[in-house]
Amino acid sequence: MTGEFVRLEVDGGVATLRLDRPKMNAISLQVQAELREAAAEATERDDVRAVVLYGGERLFAAGNDVKEMAELEYADMARLGESVQRAVTAVAEIPKPVVAAITGYALGGGCELALAADVRFAAEDAVLGQPEILLGIIPGAGGTQRLARLVGPSRAKDLIFTGRFVKADEALAIGLVDRVVPAGSVYDEAVAWARQFADAAPYALRAAKDAVDRGLETDLATGLAIERQHFAGLFATEDRAIGMASFVESGPGKAKFVGR
Numbered sequence: 001m002t003g004e005f006v007r008l009e010v011d012g013g014v015a016t017l018r019l020d021r022p023k024m025n026a027i028s029l030q031v032q033a034e035l036r037e038a039a040a041e042a043t044e045r046d047d048v049r050a051v052v053l054y055g056g057e058r059l060f061a062a063g064n065d066v067k068e069m070a071e072l073e074y075a076d077m078a079r080l081g082e083s084v085q086r087a088v089t090a091v092a093e094i095p096k097p098v099v100a101a102i103t104g105y106a107l108g109g110g111c112e113l114a115l116a117a118d119v120r121f122a123a124e125d126a127v128l129g130q131p132e133i134l135l136g137i138i139p140g141a142g143g144t145q146r147l148a149r150l151v152g153p154s155r156a157k158d159l160i161f162t163g164r165f166v167k168a169d170e171a172l173a174i175g176l177v178d179r180v181v182p183a184g185s186v187y188d189e190a191v192a193w194a195r196q197f198a199d200a201a202p203y204a205l206r207a208a209k210d211a212v213d214r215g216l217e218t219d220l221a222t223g224l225a226i227e228r229q230h231f232a233g234l235f236a237t238e239d240r241a242i243g244m245a246s247f248v249e250s251g252p253g254k255a256k257f258v259g260r
Contacts, residue, residue: 003034013049013198024062032087039090050194061110092116101190115146123183131163201239
């Protein structure tokens with residue numbers, strides 16, 4: 001998939017979902033639509049086993065397109081608000097491992113997009129934040145919800161209430177990112193993480209991601225029921241039989257899965 005500002009490039013089972021809208025990767029309504037299309041393609045393609053979110057060597061995404069939003073009124077945003085959220089949610093719901101490779105700035109809508117990934121790798125000079133309060137608004141693409149679930153409500157409120165920027169070392173300390181690496185290697189590190197799933201059992205990965213994500217949204221008993229359903233369901237897959245037979249015969253990590 002190649003849009004004007006969003007590309008999906010696949011190599012060896014890993015898809016790079018690349019934002020490329022000069023100069024700051026501002027997330028406009030068009031970018032949101034292209035993100036939804038790229039997420040749908042990444043979901044549907046059997047040759048995509050994992051996804052890297054990337055904005056390029058300079059920056060991840062500096063935020064939503066404020067110039068575009070400044071022209072909108074309440075009636076417009078009441079109509080478009082769900083569309084804004086759907087773009088990020090589409091990325092969050094890709095049923096495959098997703099890693100964000102964060103360079104430079106990931107602010108506002110850019111931070112919200114990074115929050116949609118399963119894990120986040122940040123360059124040493126990366127800066128993250130939800131500065132919407134400084135514009136007289138709040139995060140509108142999932143920031144109030146995903147950030148609080150990730151770092152806890154008190155830290156999320158501090159970041160959202162103040163709109164302050166967070167450097168990579170603090171982001172790592174509070175759990176906003178999972179790994180900090182030299183700026184020149186953040187993309188390669190993210191690809192290497194994603195590459196380990198190229199030959200993994202895709203239905204098991206899908207089940208694991210869904211069980212964790214849906215379980216976090218409910219009580220423990222319901223979460224355990226979701227896990228139990230997925231666990232039993234995987235016994236209907238060919239990969240489960242291959243994996244267990246391989247373990248018995250050769251030990252762990254030797255199975256050659258077929259994706260069925």
